[in-house]
Amino acid sequence: MSTIKDVAKYTGLSIATISKYINGGNVLEENRVIIKEAIEKLDYRRNEMARGLKTNKTMTIGILIPSLENIFFTSIVSIIEDHLSKEGYGTIICDFREDADLEQVKLEFLVNKNIDGIIMVSYGADQKYIKALQDKQVPVILLDRMLRGLECDCVLADNLNASYQAVEALITRQHKRIGIILGPEETYTAEERSRGYIRVHEDYDVRIDNALMVSTDYTVEGGYKALSDLWNKPDRPSAVMVTNYEMTIGAIMAINDLNIRVPDELSIIGFDNIQMSKVVRPPLSIVEQPMKEIGMTAAKLLVKRLKGDYDSFPATYRLKTNIYIKESVAKFQG
Amino acid sequence: MSTIKDVAKYTGLSIATISKYINGGNVLEENRVIIKEAIEKLDYRRNEMARGLKTNKTMTIGILIPSLENIFFTSIVSIIEDHLSKEGYGTIICDFREDADLEQVKLEFLVNKNIDGIIMVSYGADQKYIKALQDKQVPVILLDRMLRGLECDCVLADNLNASYQAVEALITRQHKRIGIILGPEETYTAEERSRGYIRVHEDYDVRIDNALMVSTDYTVEGGYKALSDLWNKPDRPSAVMVTNYEMTIGAIMAINDLNIRVPDELSIIGFDNIQMSKVVRPPLSIVEQPMKEIGMTAAKLLVKRLKGDYDSFPATYRLKTNIYIKESVAKFQG
DNA sequence: TTTTGAGAGCGAAACGTTTCGCGCTGGAGG
DNA sequence: CCTCCAGCGCGAAACGTTTCGCTCTCAAAA
Known part of the structure; x- marks a missing residue:
């Protein structure tokens, strides 16, 4: 090498001149030519580590997500990765398997790798740690969920309106007893989605039966059990909305196992994966989060921060979701 | 810092002694204690870049896959990432969006990041480039598909037997006209899967109708079109196997749109995502690749190579697939 | 002709480690 | 009591850059 x-x-x-050339400084045309020739001939590549040692930059961004098997997160990551690589940044991706302890471990791992910035979905990482990063001028972008009491840039979907609109679609079809399957109570997204559910009930003056709001974890099994539970209530709902992809899968499995006829016996709205809507029968109604947009927004915001532009910090981008009502939703037949 | x-x-x-301590060398117990104290008190963290500059190691592994939105790849990556991070390696993940040109770009990107090793799924990268890496003692592990004429470690599923077994399951149920939806002809996996299809026909002495072997790209749209085409043939098959996840999704969509009754009119076997089998009705038969095992094997092999152990190079691990026959497959009713 | 200053190149220090080769110490063996 | 040697610790060089502050050149301005 x-x-x-x-x-x-x-x-x-001299070395200094070559360095200048490499970094885009002014060099005589004549020298420019021979340097270029030399670089090609010698197959010179800049040693990122030596460079990083001087500049104190690794040109590496950490990405920390709950799971690499979750298409919602990986779609976002895919966009981010692409954008950042165009800017010369490598992305070290870590998945913490939905485990808050592991989240902390991986976060430290990333920090020890001297990343220049981080984009993360946090389940409850130690805020001190994030604060410490910010103090060191390492930009942090939160994805999908905000952290209470932390000043931090954040990009997420407009969860409240997402569930508002979905439930509204059910209410305007005369449903009165609408079930909602939520994530863990303490998570930000679950709370926001439940607020949308409540608000639309209030706005339309429909009574809420708390028994129809069930919290579980954001897993396939959770969704399966939650839907089964709702169905087995003496006074079962006529429609259900599910608030993430994994639980949607679980709910559909339960519907299949329980031989529930959709939409005659139960209307259902799922979440996140638009493909799913065409794979199952009848076509599934879906609330779709704007993953590409979330990814792009986060990547651009990070690059802006990396350039030292802390304009309007902390910024929160709350992006609009889309809703697709298909045949899995029908008018309630009293 | x-x-x-x-x-x-x-x-x-002295500095040398501290370095020794950090790297696990022999230091007097007495000193060990005060160094530990100092490190904690000063919140010292090793500067990976300075270290890398000396050792010529980045402790970073590149992972290059066709798509981050493909659960088959991300499941594997998830395992690899976890294992490698335990060994202290960070993983820079790049996705080339199924685009061979972009593959080359991202590969160069990774190389310029001075990765210590790479695990990649190649669509057709310049072999010279890979060879150059190997010459520089940077271990390369190929995933999912081998590259013709290249000596390289490789971990993949036993594709031939996967399609052999699946088609065998159909043949033993009296199906004579069995369709198969394959990936692009030039890809290694597609070729192997087609060989399994052919061999089982030969072994059971069933005539092959070439019209029933359709090649398309490994996409949802491709699967949709391929299944529609098969169905619209004058002499349509009574069973179809699909050879990757995306095409399976597409095939199911087509089945839904064409109102094909499964399994009465058509038996079907899909690929890769076991969850899917329970989401659709009737439950889908599935060939499942051992993703965890593939990931683990690749990660371990890489670590072994990184340690300089080139035992039995080039090694090829061909891992067994699992097949789950569900109600989407029925006996052929002549 | 002299002055000025912009443009280009250069030498050297610095970034934070690892590692080589050497020297000191103290206990075991003769 | 002397000799050895193992075990520790130390100083210094080196890894490949960037960057500061300097000098030199040459053309334009005076």
Whole structure:
């Protein structure tokens, strides 16, 4: 592997000049030519580590998500990765398997890798840690969920309106008893989605039966059990909305196992994966989060922060969701 | 940020001794204690870049996959990431969006990041590039598909037997006209899967109608179109196997749109995502690749190579698939 | 002709480690 | 009591860059 020294020797110029050339400084046209030639001939590549040692930059961004098997997160990551790589940043991706302890471990791991910035979905990482990062001028972007009491840039979906609109679609179809399957109570997204559910009931003056709001974890099994429970209540709902992809899968499995006829016996609205809507029968109604937009917004915001532009910090981007009502939703037949 | 120098100063020992301690060398118990104290007190963290500059290691592994939105790949990556992070390696993940040109770009990107090793799914990267990596003692592990004419470690599923077994399950149920939806002809996996299809026909002495073997790209749209085409043939098959996840989704969509009754009119076997089998009705038969095992095997092999153990190079691990026959497959009713 | 200053190149220090080779110490063996 | 040697610790060089502050050149301005 040749170094900047070799290039200097080959061209007869000094190391400093070569460095200048590499970093886009002013060099005589004449020298520019021979440097270029030398670099090609010697197959010189800049040593990122030596560079990083001087500049104190790794050109590496950490991405921390709950699961790499969750298409919602990986779609977002895919966009981020692409954008950042165009800006010259590598992305070290860690998945913490939905485990808050592991989240902390991986977060420290990333920090020890001297990342220049981080984009993360937090389940409850130690806020001190994030604060420490911010103090070190390492930009942090939160994805999907905000952290209470922490000043931090954040990009997420407009969860409240997402569930508001979905439940509204059910209410305007005369449903009165609408079930909602939520994530863990303490999570930000679950709370927001439940607020949308409540608000739309209030706005339309429909009574809420708390028994129809069930919290579980954001897993396939959770969704399965929650839907079964709702169905087995003496006074069962005529419609259900499910508030993430995994639980949607579980709910559909339960519907299949319980032989529930959709939408005659139960209307249902799922979450996140638009493909799913065409795979099951009848076509599933879906609330879709704008993953591409979330990813792009987060990536751009991070790059802005990396350039030192802390304009309007802390910024929160709350992006609009889309709702697709298909045949899995029908008018309530009293 | 404190450095090794600060620790040396604090303890009154030399830099060399601290370094020794950090890297697990022999240090007097007495000193061990005060160094530990100093490190904690000063919140010293090793600067990976300075270290990398000396050792010429980045402790970073590149992972290059066709798509981050493909659960097959991300499941594997998830395992790899977890294992490698335990070994202290960060993983820079790149997705090339199924685009061979972009593959090359991202590969160069990773190489320029001075990765210590790479695990990749190649669509057709320049083999010279891979060879160059190997020459530089950077271990390369190929995933999912081998590259013709390249000596390289490789971990993949036993594709031939996967399709052999699936088609066998159909043949033993009296199906004579069995469709298969394959990936692009030039890809290694598609070729192997088609060989399994052919061999089982030969072994059971069933005539092959070439019209029933359709190649498309590994996409949802491709699967949709392929199944529609098969169905619209004058002499349509009584059973179809689909050879990856995306195409399986597409095939199911087509079945829904064409109102094909499964399994009465058509038996079907899908690929890769076991969850899917319980989401659709009737439950879908599935060939499942052992993703966890693939990931683990690849990660372990890489670590072995990184340690300089080139035992039995080039190694090929061909891992057994599992097949789950569910109600989407029925006996052929002549 | 002299002065000025912009443009280009250069030398050297610094970034935070690892590692080589050497020197000191103290206990075991003769 | 002397000799050895193992075990520790130390100083210094080196890894490949960036960057500061300097000098030199040459053309334009005076």
